[in-house]
Amino acid sequence: xxxxxxxxxxxxxxxxxxxxxxxxxxxxxxxxxxxxxxxxxxxxxxxxxxxxxxxxxxxxxxxxxxxxxxxxxxxxxxxxxxxxxxxxxxxxxxxxxxxxxxxxxxxxxxxxxxxxxxxxxxxxxxxxxxxxxxxxxxxxxxxxxxxxxxxxxxxxxxxxxxxxxxxxxxxxxxxxxxxxxxxxxxxxxxxxxxxxxxxxxxxxxxxxxxxxxxxxxxxxxxxxxxxxxxxxxxxxxxxxxxxxxxxxxxxxxxxxxxxxxxxxxxxxxxxxxxxxxxxxxxxxxxxxxxxxxxxxxxxxxxxxxxxxxxxxxxxxxxxxxxxxxxxxxxxxxxxxxxxxxxxxxxxxxxxxxxxxxxxxxxxxxxxxxxxxxxxxxxxxxxxxxxxxxxxxxxxxxxxxxxxxxxxxxxxxxxxxxxxxxxxxxxxxxxxx
Ligand code: URA
Numbered sequence: 001x002x003x004x005x006x007x008x009x010x011x012x013x014x015x016x017x018x019x020x021x022x023x024x025x026x027x028x029x030x031x032x033x034x035x036x037x038x039x040x041x042x043x044x045x046x047x048x049x050x051x052x053x054x055x056x057x058x059x060x061x062x063x064x065x066x067x068x069x070x071x072x073x074x075x076x077x078x079x080x081x082x083x084x085x086x087x088x089x090x091x092x093x094x095x096x097x098x099x100x101x102x103x104x105x106x107x108x109x110x111x112x113x114x115x116x117x118x119x120x121x122x123x124x125x126x127x128x129x130x131x132x133x134x135x136x137x138x139x140x141x142x143x144x145x146x147x148x149x150x151x152x153x154x155x156x157x158x159x160x161x162x163x164x165x166x167x168x169x170x171x172x173x174x175x176x177x178x179x180x181x182x183x184x185x186x187x188x189x190x191x192x193x194x195x196x197x198x199x200x201x202x203x204x205x206x207x208x209x210x211x212x213x214x215x216x217x218x219x220x221x222x223x224x225x226x227x228x229x230x231x232x233x234x235x236x237x238x239x240x241x242x243x244x245x246x247x248x249x250x251x252x253x254x255x256x257x258x259x260x261x262x263x264x265x266x267x268x269x270x271x272x273x274x275x276x277x278x279x280x281x282x283x284x285x286x287x288x289x290x291x292x293x294x295x296x297x298x299x300x301x302x303x304x305x306x307x308x309x310x311x312x313x314x315x316x317x318x319x320x321x322x323x324x325x326x327x328x329x330x331x332x333x334x335x336x337x338x339x340x341x342x343x344x345x346x347x348x349x350x351x352x353x354x355x356x357x358x359x360x361x362x363x364x365x366x367x368x369x370x371x372x373x374x375x376x377x378x379x380x381x382x383x384x385x386x387x388x389x390x391x392x393x394x395x396x397x398x399x400x401x402x403x404x405x406x407x408x409x410x411x412x413x414x415x416x417x418x419x420x421x422x423x424x425x426x427x428x429x430x431x432x
Pocket of ligand 1: 083084085111114174179180181183184
């Protein structure tokens with residue numbers, strides 16, 4: 001295999017064979033191909049794209065690059081959920097317990113932060129004592145016993161995605177339909193769930209900025225899943241401003257807990273119940289997605305979703321008592337209230353900028369990274385006359401970086417004379 005020739009062919013818009021893709025990925029995982037050539041190839045893919053055959057080959061190679069999790073002995077229908085990444089997107093921490101409480105088993109392998117978006121794993125790790133490093137036996141028995149586990153991808157699972165994901169994060173090669181589709185679907189195929197609900201984000205704060213691209217990504221992933229024998233539904237949802245009112249690991253975990261306790265922001269509640277509804281439909285618990293959403297809502301108001309979340313946190317070694325007072329997770333954080341420059345109505349709040357502000361704040365903080373974040377008090381449509389629009393959160397010692405984050409978040413706001421019309425959060429559903 002000549003890696004230079006492979007890079008050049010993709011650079012010039014040519015097609016790679018299944019064998020070339022497999023050999024390149026295997027050589028990268030074992031270190032024979034270095035990060036330099038691989039980054040060049042990834043950039044060529046970002047610029048030139050991949051054919052469906054190339055994307056399938058990449059997905060399957062990555063899915064088979066390490067251990068796979070056999071869940072066939074776990075009884076019941078197993079339904080996974082995955083988001084393509086957003087800002088303030090703590091939906092898994094709400095939807096997964098609701099779906100599990102309402103009767104499906106949820107085996108969830110989650111990722112770490114990527115680009116300007118946060119990662120579910122870092123959010124969960126804000127709970128003292130909690131581990132997301134579950135070995136396969138522990139993961140399987142937790143799914144069998146309590147119906148819910150959220151774990152980090154282990155070193156041995158999908159190592160190709162782990163390495164490529166980190167390189168993409170460092171080389172501005174995240175925004176690509178074949179790379180995102182293969183990254184998501186390789187992890188999903190390596191975990192033996194029967195069905196999958198995908199939340200495909202679209203908008204300024206998403207990797208897919210326009211609807212045509214989001215539809216393309218959703219269709220690509222649904223197709224890969226169906227070909228691999230899984231039931232897959234993709235829900236396309238807006239990601240222009242942060243979801244809910246909290247961005248940052250501990251802040252989002254606290255918001256998820258409050259949402260399960262019935263005190264959530266309307267956009268997060270709507271999305272979590274909708275996705276949990278689709279999970280219940282794929283799991284055969286209900287006849288249609290609306291009935292699924294109603295079941296998820298019942299699990300929320302009855303407190304059964306919280307009970308499931310507490311069970312999961314305890315099973316993973318976390319201090320679940322914290323959920324009685326979720327804001328105590330932020331007790332050690334410094335708080336910097338920030339006002340926007342002029343009066344009026346918020347016409348836009350750039351989620352990408354808010355996500356990047358939090359990412360840079362985390363990078364600049366030596367300790368207490370989970371305390372870094374932003375509480376959003378004014379969202380699109382709100383009046384910004386008086387009072388802080390956001391509060392920047394950070395650990396002691398991070399004051400300078402918090403000032404910089406505050407400036408960036410301030411610039412993320414657009415303010416006008418009139419409140420704008422808000423597009424619906426849930427755009428459409430794509431299924432096979
Ligand atoms: N989520 C993933 O798992 N991979 C991507 O590339 C983007 C979002």
